[in-house]
Amino acid sequence: MTRSQHGIPATEVGTSEWAIRTTGLVKSFGGTRAVDALDLAVPAGGVYGFLGPNGAGKTTTIRMLATLLRPDSGTAEVFGHDVVADADAVRHRISLTGQFASIDEDLTGVENLVLQARLLGFSRRFARTRADELLDAFDLTDAAGKQVKGYSGGMKRRLDVAASIVVTPDLLFLDEPTTGLDPRSRNQVWEIVATLVEHGSTVLLTTQHMDEADRLADLIAVIDHGRVIAEGTPAQLKVSVAADSDAQPTLDDVFLALTGHPADKEFAL
Amino acid sequence: MTASLATGNLHDALSPIARQTLPGRLSTTGVFAWRALVKLRRVPEQMTDAIVLPVLFTLMFTYLFGSALSGSTGAYLHELLPGTLVFTALLVTVYTGLVLKTDLDRGVLDRFRSMPMWRPALIAGSLLGDAGRYLVSTTIVIGLGLLMGFRPAGGITGVLSGIALVLLFAYSLSWIWTTLALLVRTPATLTMASFLVQFPLTFMSNVFVDPATMPGWLRTFVEANPVSHLVTTERALMDGTATTGQVVGVLLAAAAVTAVFAPLTMYLYRSQR
Ligand SMILES: Nc1ncnc2c1ncn2[C@@H]1O[C@H](COP(=O)(O)OP(=O)(O)OP(=O)(O)O)[C@@H](O)[C@H]1O
Ligand SMILES: [Mg+2]
Numbered sequence: 001m002t003r004s005q006h007g008i009p010a011t012e013v014g015t016s017e018w019a020i021r022t023t024g025l026v027k028s029f030g031g032t033r034a035v036d037a038l039d040l041a042v043p044a045g046g047v048y049g050f051l052g053p054n055g056a057g058k059t060t061t062i063r064m065l066a067t068l069l070r071p072d073s074g075t076a077e078v079f080g081h082d083v084v085a086d087a088d089a090v091r092h093r094i095s096l097t098g099q100f101a102s103i104d105e106d107l108t109g110v111e112n113l114v115l116q117a118r119l120l121g122f123s124r125r126f127a128r129t130r131a132d133e134l135l136d137a138f139d140l141t142d143a144a145g146k147q148v149k150g151y152s153g154g155m156k157r158r159l160d161v162a163a164s165i166v167v168t169p170d171l172l173f174l175d176e177p178t179t180g181l182d183p184r185s186r187n188q189v190w191e192i193v194a195t196l197v198e199h200g201s202t203v204l205l206t207t208q209h210m211d212e213a214d215r216l217a218d219l220i221a222v223i224d225h226g227r228v229i230a231e232g233t234p235a236q237l238k239v240s241v242a243a244d245s246d247a248q249p250t251l252d253d254v255f256l257a258l259t260g261h262p263a264d265k266e267f268a269l
Numbered sequence: 270m271t272a273s274l275a276t277g278n279l280h281d282a283l284s285p286i287a288r289q290t291l292p293g294r295l296s297t298t299g300v301f302a303w304r305a306l307v308k309l310r311r312v313p314e315q316m317t318d319a320i321v322l323p324v325l326f327t328l329m330f331t332y333l334f335g336s337a338l339s340g341s342t343g344a345y346l347h348e349l350l351p352g353t354l355v356f357t358a359l360l361v362t363v364y365t366g367l368v369l370k371t372d373l374d375r376g377v378l379d380r381f382r383s384m385p386m387w388r389p390a391l392i393a394g395s396l397l398g399d400a401g402r403y404l405v406s407t408t409i410v411i412g413l414g415l416l417m418g419f420r421p422a423g424g425i426t427g428v429l430s431g432i433a434l435v436l437l438f439a440y441s442l443s444w445i446w447t448t449l450a451l452l453v454r455t456p457a458t459l460t461m462a463s464f465l466v467q468f469p470l471t472f473m474s475n476v477f478v479d480p481a482t483m484p485g486w487l488r489t490f491v492e493a494n495p496v497s498h499l500v501t502t503e504r505a506l507m508d509g510t511a512t513t514g515q516v517v518g519v520l521l522a523a524a525a526v527t528a529v530f531a532p533l534t535m536y537l538y539r540s541q542r
Binding site for chain 2: 066067068070088091092094095096098100101102103104105106107108111115116118119120121122130133134136137138147163164165166167168188191192195196199
């Protein structure tokens with residue numbers, strides 16, 4: 001990997017084998033415990049699938065890891081840096097595509113990307129070149145000069161993903177990146193994930209599409225009520241439910257089995 | 270894997286891109302100021318209130334009440350226009366808070382907040398960009414005044430220093446609105462709060478009516494009202510009779526407001542998590 005040439009101090013490279021580690025992570029909103037003593041260990045490199053039913057606490061976890069929310073208790077580290085005490089070091093390594101697009105609807109597509117690139121230290125001209133390159137790659141060139149307000153949902157989503165890869169992050173959070181995308185755009189996101197991983201990045205991906213998780217994820221954690229209820233490779237997870245069913249289980253079956261009757265089952269993997 | 274559907278461009282765009290040396294505090298602030306200015310151009314609606322109300326008030330008060338209040342419309346305009354500048358500043362700065370609140374609610378700031386940067390740059394830069402908005406509405410009010418026969422004795426110097434002072438004051442004032450923006454739950458609350466603060470402060474001041482005509486208890490309030498002091502200074506600047514003491518007084522007030530509300534804004538902004 002050529003990362004040390006990219007302005008990241010050599011000492012930071014590869015010293016931690018974990019991209020993410022959390023222990024006993026808790027976050028409550030009022031009376032709701034959105035994340036409840038979550039323990040997570042995500043190895044560096046590869047795609048980590050983060051699955052769970054609506055309200056399981058996926059987004060809340062990602063927001064804590066991306067230094068947007070402060071945990072109530074427990075610890076979380078990204079590449080060995082504490083997300084609270086060492087937030088800036090974490091921010092140097094990550095990039096975020098949140099569940100809800102965080103692009104500026106008043107600006108045009110190209111302005112959004114130029115803004116992003118300028119904030120990352122690109123010169124005016126290089127920022128523009130990079131913006132054009134990304135717009136081209138995401139088939140947004142025709143809409144480059146239009147206000148994002150007038151974009152379709154899928155176009156916004158693509159621009160949002162583009163904004164998060166202006167520089168190659170060591171860890172990319174993708175919170176339901178393919179929701180609302182047409183098959184072609186979805187394939188592009190898959191391609192992005194594969195290419196980033198090829199270059200050595202780690203991707204934490206949440207999705208409601210089990211086939212997507214099956215296809216992309218090297219490891220999967222299923223969470224519910226703010227806790228990890230199962231973890232393993234897609235194959236391991238399937239084996240764990242195969243015992244109670246006759247047919248070849250899909251990840252969908254795994255998901256239903258796990259979250260449909262969560263209380264009374266032990267899933268040893 | 271799914272290469273068949275992807276374009277070659279995507280692969281090129283994804284080749285590892287160097288993280289650059291991050292921009293300094295000033296450049297980062299500059300980038301956010303640029304953003305605010307671009308938004309100003311893209312969302313002209315932001316400007317309408319900032320233009321329509323001051324214009325409406327200037328016209329209405331001058332022609333409707335001018336003669337009754339000051340004997341002649343010309344004499345009244347002479348007093349009113351510097352006051353309108355201050356009124357406009359009060360009105361327009363609220364938008365800075367509203368824009369911040371909208372950005373926060375829409376999650377626009379999430380990506381910025383997960384990036385390494387000097388935190389105050391976002392707000393300080395937005396405020397700087399918003400100064401562009403004050404400049405536009407101030408220029409329009411002055412232009413309208415000149416058309417209506419406003420001829421201040423202080424000449425160009427007087428008018429320009431009047432504008433500079435009101436801009437500076439507006440900048441300090443907008444920190445109050447950013448503070449409130451970070452405290453309220455909805456943008457509507459902020460608008461409500463702005464009415465509750467602005468209207469008493471402007472109407473119970475010397476902007477529209479000479480305090481000498483008011484009952485004693487009201488005059489006490491009006492004379493203590495900081496808006497009155499600012500307006501008096503503005504009038505003096507435009508007449509070329511301002512004392513150093515008056516100007517320094519306004520500068521000190523602006524500095525005091527900034528010293529309290531800028532750190533408060535930053536504290537609230539940082540603890541938004
Ligand atoms: N800002 C907030 N204020 C109050 N409650 C919240 C907030 N954010 C999340 N919650 C609650 O926390 C719980 C977890 O929400 P979260 O968004 O993390 O779930 P999720 O797994 O991402 O769900 P989804 O699949 O629907 O995106 C939910 O019960 C939600 O209502
Ligand atoms: Mg979510």
